[in-house]
Amino acid sequence: MSKKIIVVGANQTGLAFAYLASKRGFEVTVYEAKEKSEVSYDWTDDMEESAFEDAGLPFPPENLYTRKRCWTFIAPKKEKNVFVEIPADKLDLSIYRRPFNDWLLTLAENAGAVVRYSTKVRRAVAKDNRIIGVELESGDFVSAGLVADCGGVNSAVRRSLPESMKIQKNVAPSDTFFVRRAFFDRPDGTARPEFTNKAYLKHLGEAGISWCILSHDEKQADVLIGRVGNMSDAVYGNALDDIRRDNAIVGRELMKGGQLLQIPVRRPLSRFVANGYAAVGDSACMTIPMLGSGMASGMKAAKILADTLSDSDCDVFDIANLYRYQAEFMKQTGGKHAAVDMMKNWLLNSRDGEVDFLLNKGVVSKKILIDASAGRMVEMSVPEMAVAAVKGFAKLPLLLQLAGLLAKMKKECRVASNMPKTFDEKAFDDWSAAYEKPFKK
Ligand SMILES: Cc1cc2nc3c(=O)[nH]c(=O)nc-3n(C[C@H](O)[C@H](O)[C@H](O)COP(=O)(O)OP(=O)(O)OC[C@H]3O[C@@H](n4cnc5c(N)ncnc54)[C@H](O)[C@@H]3O)c2cc1C
Incomplete structure (x- = not known):
């Protein structure tokens, strides 16, 4: 059985896993659909400081992050600003996304991983109820013992899996946030706001959140508008107008961002492993359901998977072995996410x-x-x-x-959090049904 690993996607989860698996001696090739300069986002995102130790990664150099400021929460009728003070040493890191990806890429390549950009994977290739590799957009087939799917919430690879693997192909729109994050100029002379990081819960009474943040350099307003299920241009425009009315720092000139993106905001999929296949990160819906943060849990899952693969008794990448990865992730993190x-x-x-x-x-x-x-x-x-x-x-x-x-x-x-200790098909099905039951409408 081949021990070659293909990783689909070179955003944070894919690169972290490529590093961790290469370091453990596996032959890893990563395929990323986008050009290198287009992967990830041109802004900072927040993560708990402990995420690196939890994921077995070195701590990033100081130039890759700054410190997040404290949130102020605002309920729909906007009667009160609820400022949540957190001690300075407990504040999350705000990571500069693209430089952070460059750093992860260097770690992965130095550990031996090969990363191919502008190379889209079309589908997973199955034989006898096992994933045996992938087909690239070029039509080429590449074989592997394991396909680690880090292709995000709408992963084409996950969608191409045979029905017999019982992995949910599509994530319901109602389980995702449709978001636009845009940075606007801060008009000259506008006062520094008392609350720099404002989060509007159920903004305008709608299903979702918005935020308005004074950027770290204090020159721009960072505005995010996210709605569950879908977000039309009209809904976005209306919410943005409202944010502008409340926040003089939001100017008219769009400096960066603004594209419509989708983030999973649900508990992890009830099944994310199969023979020769494991989903990691957003492709398995590992984000925190409240706000959609997923960097830390994707990296943590990457470590659990790499550890599982290098266990001495994991000689074949089949479901009985990969099941241990899912069970451990659910124990450490997924159970809490289900509650949230x-x-x-x-x-x-x-x-x-x-x-x-x-x-x-x-x-x-x-x-x-x-x-x-x-x-x-x-x-x-x-x-x-x-x-x-x-x-x-x-x-x-x-x-x-x-x-x-x-x-x-x-x-x-x-x-x-308590999946059956060892893999058994019927017990796995029963656990999945019990896990999903509270969410059935
Ligand atoms: C506006 C916004 C704000 C966010 N803020 C935060 C935050 O503050 N903190 C936080 O922790 N998280 C945040 N997140 C979530 C975070 O971006 C993800 O959880 C994190 O990047 C991990 O994602 P991933 O690598 O698993 O998947 P993705 O980020 O979706 O990456 C998937 C990668 O796979 C590639 N790919 C997809 N299909 C294919 C294919 N067929 N072939 C080859 N390559 C493919 C894609 O091009 C992409 O690069 C935010 C997300 C958004 C959109």
Whole structure:
């Protein structure tokens, strides 16, 4: 059985995995559809500092990041700015995406990986219920023992898998954010805002979020508008007008960004491994469902997969072995994401005024906001419940709903984190059904 590995996609997840697998002695080739200069984004994105150690990566050099500033959350009716202060040494890193990718690429190539840009993979090639390689757009077939699919939320490779592998091909639009992130000039003479990083929850009462951030160099306004399911130009334009009315720093000149992008915001797929195939990162929906951050969990998954492959008893890349990768990811991270997904859905479906009440009264504490945005399990101790009960007494039924939600989240986290210990087809199916059950409409 070949131990050659093909990686589809050379954004963060693909490059991190290529490095980690090459370092463990595997022969790795990465195929990336885009030209090198077009991969990733021309801006910074945020990640917890611990992500590097968790993923077994060296810490990036100082010129690749700056520190994120604290968020201020704003509920739909905009009655209050809820500033969430975080100690300076606990603030996330804001990573300069393209230079960061260059750094990951150097690590991967120095470890022996070969990266081919402008080379699109058309589909996975299957034989006897096993993925045996890929077909490139050129028509060439390349064989491999494992195809690591880091091709993102709409991966063509995942979509081409045989039905018999039982991996979900398409991610429902309602499980994704359609977002535009655009940087505008900051008009001369505009005052520095009191709150530099404003996040609008259910902005304008719509299903999604928007943000307005003063860029690190303080010369631009970084505006993100994201809506679940779809986002028409009219919805975007209307939201942008509203952000402009609230934030004098948003000028008229588009400096960069602005393209429509899609981010998965759901729990990980219920199955992301098959004989000769493993999905990693956004292609397996590993982003944090609340905000769509996925760099840290994609890198962490990359390490778990590389470790699984190099286990002494992993002689063949078949589902029985790759299953251990999925089970470990679900244990470490996926279970918590499933719980956060429930909370996100609850918030999106909440009635007019409820998010305002919960946020403004402090029923949803700053700790909950931080935990949910970071993809951690949201729990409330008995004293925290008591405080919430006092603050939320005026809307007791809503409070009871929230308590019920937290109980369901805990249960889902337990189910999701505890896959059967070893691979068994029927047990895997039963676990998948139990895992997905709370999300069935
Ligand atoms: C506006 C925006 C803001 C974000 N902010 C944050 C943030 O603050 N923090 C954070 O952690 N995450 C953030 N994310 C999410 C983050 O971008 C991803 O989770 C992260 O980049 C990991 O993605 P990935 O490498 O798994 O997949 P992707 O980023 O989707 O990369 C997939 C790669 O595969 C390539 N590819 C696809 N199909 C093929 C094919 N058939 N053949 C060859 N190559 C192919 C693509 O060209 C692409 O380069 C944000 C995303 C967006 C859009």
